[in-house]
Amino acid sequence: MRGFNKVVSSYQEAMAGLSDNMTIIAGGFGLCGIPEGLIKEIENIGAKGLTVVSNNCGIDNFGLGILLKDKQIKKMVSSYVGENAEFERQYLSGELEVELTPQGTLAEKMRAGGAGIPAFYTATGVGTPVAEGKEVKQFNGRDYILEESVTGDFAIVKAWKADKIGNLIYRDTAMNFNPMAATAGKVTVAEVEEIVEVGELDPNHIHTPGIYVNRIIQGSFEKRIEKITLAKN
Amino acid sequence: MRGFNKVVSSYQEAMAGLSDNMTIIAGGFGLCGIPEGLIKEIENIGAKGLTVVSNNCGIDNFGLGILLKDKQIKKMVSSYVGENAEFERQYLSGELEVELTPQGTLAEKMRAGGAGIPAFYTATGVGTPVAEGKEVKQFNGRDYILEESVTGDFAIVKAWKADKIGNLIYRDTAMNFNPMAATAGKVTVAEVEEIVEVGELDPNHIHTPGIYVNRIIQGSFEKRIEKITLAKN
Amino acid sequence: MSLNRDQIAMRVAQELQDGYYVNLGIGIPTLVANYVPNDIDVMLQSENGLLGIGPYPTEDQVDADMINAGKETVTAAVGASIFSSAESFAMIRGGHVDLTVLGAFEVDQNGNIASYMIPGKLVKGMGGAMDLVAGAENIIVTMTHADKHGNSKLLNHCNLPLTGVNCVKRIVTDLAVLDIKEGAFHLLERAPGVSVEEIQQKTAGQLILPQNGQVPEISV
């Protein structure tokens, strides 16, 4: 399956084609399930003016936060952007544009983008600042707002296992936004913990079918934890 | 987990509460992955005036076709209704109302129904009879039509394995419409091949989380095949 | 005596029913998990994609891939399922979660809630809160009845940007349990030793007392 072998051997190849002012959809929730190496490669490339669609924006020195530090990000579309002092500074000074989006709406916007659905109605955000400028329509007597989907020039995701043709399996809550992000990129790049031969993954257990994935790279992950909480003895 | 034990021991219990003029969402594609025993129980109950939302309507003497024979169905919402002479007769005579719905739109209407999304836009059906009476809206210069979601008084699905708290796993292409149907019922009933103890299913492999499932019954399945096609030697 | 954080959580836990799927927000709501009555089972939903939150891990069990919506390390309960954020919010938005408990800055007599943003201070974002309040049939808000300056948080109209409209049905504060219906707060219970007068004084919105004038004390 030559035409389906999506494995690349360098981060340069993985992110080839990224340039200024592009939109990047990123998987991950906090620091959990983020494509650490792909983010570092974006830092290396130094592309500026990026729009990044991701539930969070990392922390000051890890995850997407490193792109803030370098002022590579023009706009963030996120549901929660705490834990990040540089973010706060850029936002308050007006350097950074922020589109706060409810978490479920953000997940659905990515899914819809990948699924060819340009917009959908949701009750989430009705009557709140999120509804400003959006069309309101009643269904069965309740108000809903129209939310448009998102797609990216690139989608960057983190998976546990991939086979060489791009079928992906996630592990535990490191799945989070990754499956939707994977569907929403013109070019989708997956950074994974393990690459296996085609046929090793059970077809019934695949979370992201390979059709969505363009490039796969074997990563090495630090997997930093934001809040280690332990059972009391 | 008493409050979460959803296993019932009879088909009567499984479909308790079904009455005339209700809407039923059914999983299955052709005769593949259909809740055979639950359909028979609907026949036994004899409820009339039903609206059935299902990709197909079985064949004359099997699957949902048996409810047509008994004239229990007032309206079918389906994408494909061939292979069924009684269906043809009732439809042509005007006894049966049919809402032909593109297959992908039907799947999405069920998913949206379960996901609290009252409506979504799709390019599917634009400029065709499916678009009649539906709102058209442009996004990025292309026309899309507004499709509303569906929900049912009951959803009936077929799964391979269930644990006692309703987590479901499907097998091969018997999955089809079942995961969406499972989310879209006020009461969702799953007929399964095997019931296992809580904890036996890998949390990462569950296709339908138990939160969607109200009742589980151990079924026995004939699994009739519509077209046996074999490799040529 | 007003209730402390744990006592508020204990009172909320009395609202749990056997077989409930529950989403607990950050702060006092998280404490509710410690007071689930022994004779019932609930399953806790975490909006990052876990149904069936288990206990915090031991040091050996800590796993960066297993966190809750507050980004704390957790374990999966027996019978848990794990899924994407889209599936998680399909559950939430679709009304499949039986009970949502969350904190708030303000609630008003029409059931509006403000919980995510204080203009002028940093906006951290709403996370999943807007989806949770829009999707749940059954929402309990936990908060202190008044802020540290004594200003009521139970208002005629919320002043802060809203998280959701017409959605809060019950509030458990350090002073009282109240229902919201027909455009008013209805006092149901008071904290032990707290007078109805104090609750009236600290409730800026319209407060309705029981017809018989009797307000039982919260039992925790």
Added chain:
Amino acid sequence: MSLNRDQIAMRVAQELQDGYYVNLGIGIPTLVANYVPNDIDVMLQSENGLLGIGPYPTEDQVDADMINAGKETVTAAVGASIFSSAESFAMIRGGHVDLTVLGAFEVDQNGNIASYMIPGKLVKGMGGAMDLVAGAENIIVTMTHADKHGNSKLLNHCNLPLTGVNCVKRIVTDLAVLDIKEGAFHLLERAPGVSVEEIQQKTAGQLILPQNGQVPEISV
């Protein structure tokens, strides 16, 4: 000589590229799978929820839980994935399938297609066809150039209810290969021994010949 069904499929197979994800409709399109060139790989998508259709099963392999969209028993190819109908049509509607091949009753010079309904006869339904034609960037229609009465199926305007509008870009018939652009059929190739005149006569819509007047024969 006009092409037979297998020859039409062979010609369509020449459009395949290594690494293509392809959805093949019922009838002639299904035959395309038999003629995939040896030096390329394609993965076949079945809209009931299978990416990677394998060969038909042996008797031992027959499994009621493993069928294709035509309800035939199949096997899964190595590297296949299985998913729900919603996921399947997310792929299709979202434009992730590289090539869709399907049959039709009529196609017109604006790329409209009618393929699912003949009023007065039984309406069996569109199945996935409307989603496929709306979602695909790259659609090839296979059909006979004319019906058994000699009436052209390549029209100015479709008469039958449409499956999709402005979507068909290429047609492979028993007589010719044609592209649709700028409101006309553009003749690219003709079946061996079939004259341009016959194709002109059997094409009711506007037909444009190559500027040099040369129409190469289809090679299969």
